[in-house]
Amino acid sequence: MTKKSDTPAIRFKGFTDTWEQRKVSELFRVTRGYVLAATQTETTKTDEKPYPVYSSQTKDKGLMGYYKDYLYEDAITWTTDGANAGTVNYRAGKFYCTNVCGVLLSNEVKANQMIAEALDSVAKGYVSYVGNPKLMNNVMADIVIQIPTQAEEREQLSSFFAKLDNLITLHQRKYDKLTNVKKSMLEKMFPKNGSNVPEIRFKGFTEAWEQRKFEEIAVRSSVICSDANLPRVEYEDIVSGTGRLNKDIYAKQSSKSGIAFHRGDVLYGKLRPYLQNWLLPTFDGLAVGDFWVLQPQNADSSFLYRLIQSRQFDEVANQSTGTKMPRADWKLVSKTVFSIPSNISEQAAIGTYFTALDNLITLHQRELEKLKNIKKSCLENMFV
Structure with missing residues (x-):
């Protein structure tokens, strides 16, 4: 032929x-x-x-x-x-x-x-x-x-990609491990059905958790706003299951109206709740689309944010209405009883723990994405 x-x-020095x-x-x-x-x-x-x-x-x-x-x-x-x-x-x-x-x-x-x-x-x-x-x-x-044509260049390239793959695998394993830790702790730091204390809790807290309807823990905001100076958050802006934004929403150009939210409110995507589109914003903005904007009532906002990620809440929210476009049913969710620490300091401690865990997960996820992008770029530039 x-x-x-x-x-x-791009190639290694010495090869021409x-x-x-x-x-x-x-x-x-x-x-x-x-x-x-x-x-x-x-x-x-x-x-x-x-x-x-x-x-x-x-x-x-x-x-x-x-x-x-x-x-x-x-x-x-x-x-x-x-x-x-x-x-x-x-x-x-x-x-x-x-x-x-x-x-x-x-x-x-x-x-x-x-x-x-x-x-x-x-x-x-x-x-x-x-x-x-x-x-x-x-x-x-x-x-x-x-x-x-040279075996030495082939071997150097092989060694380079092997090391890069090992780094990717290392961060993938760390990411998977932390994700599994979070899943396990969400199970163990919230009481199981029929219990008023969790399996694991922070030292110094001994009081039984109290039973409260969700509508007593959070209320929905329904204030519609179209302020051009506020950033818009849509489903497509959230990385499913992570509560992480995938773009700079301040750079988005949009005139859509949405539900006004404030720092500390909790955003929950009610459309197809199994997609797990949730967010604990650190800024004021507008939630565009099928969101509940939840305002904590005598509850710590970071704890509320973890509560909506718990198995019990997930099971209730997914008893949705509709078939093609299922939505979480507020009438059902709002009347459902959940366990919550009576001491707001314990709520805050739980929220702080999961925030730190989420930060670690995000760190490894970003490093993983960075390494994958490096590999992609190398494949594009080191092969002809």
Whole structure:
């Protein structure tokens, strides 16, 4: 075939040779994995079953479990069938893979992370969507990619992306761990049904929590305003389930009317409540769309904000009216009885704890997004 040469926009110092276009089949031996029942694997690594098994149907880049034997070592795999068809990964070390994995084995060049990234950036464009999505071996074999001619440059790029992926994985795990901690603490720091004390509480607080209807904890504001100087908050501005804004709302140009809210009010998205569009604003503004603007009554606003994230509130709010456009029912929610600390200092302590936890979660989420953007930019500028 005709080979075309080019150079990337960014590359490591000391490399000046042009890159070349090559077919996958010229570089690797193309094969695939074999059928393996999930019952033959262990969920954790053991001496009897030490080798990872990869598939397209599970999380953690397809890790299915561990098996007693391995098929391949230091190779590139891709998902041949299903929703993840065309997803490419480099597998370091010895591993087993199932029959939904195609495999590229080192031949003319050594399989590595760099080539896996190059393929992953283009492979989905070759997936057939006639029936079940597929990227079969013969199609992968004909894909053309550009690679450095020098093995040393390929290895440096591979090492770079491996380290970047490790950083992304580290922050993803920290983010997931903190998110799970928050979920667990929302369960344990609010009393379960039938109890008047939570499983976990701060030292110094011993009084039983009191039972109050939600309408005694918060009232809805219904003041409509169109003040052009106030920022507008809409559903699309909130990162679902995080209470975090995804843009500078002061930069938005809008003349829409909305419900006026003040710092310390709680915004709750009543349309499709399962979307978890909530916000504890630190500014005055207008809530545009299907929001409840909740003003705390003899309650700490940060505690109220955590209460609407609790399982009990979520279950009640999702007993919604409507089918295509379900909305939380205020008549039901307002009359529902919730447990609340009688001591406002305990309410504030709970709110402060979750605020600190949310800040940590946001920190790791932003770092994760930053690293992913760095990787995206590198892929765009370091490959041709």
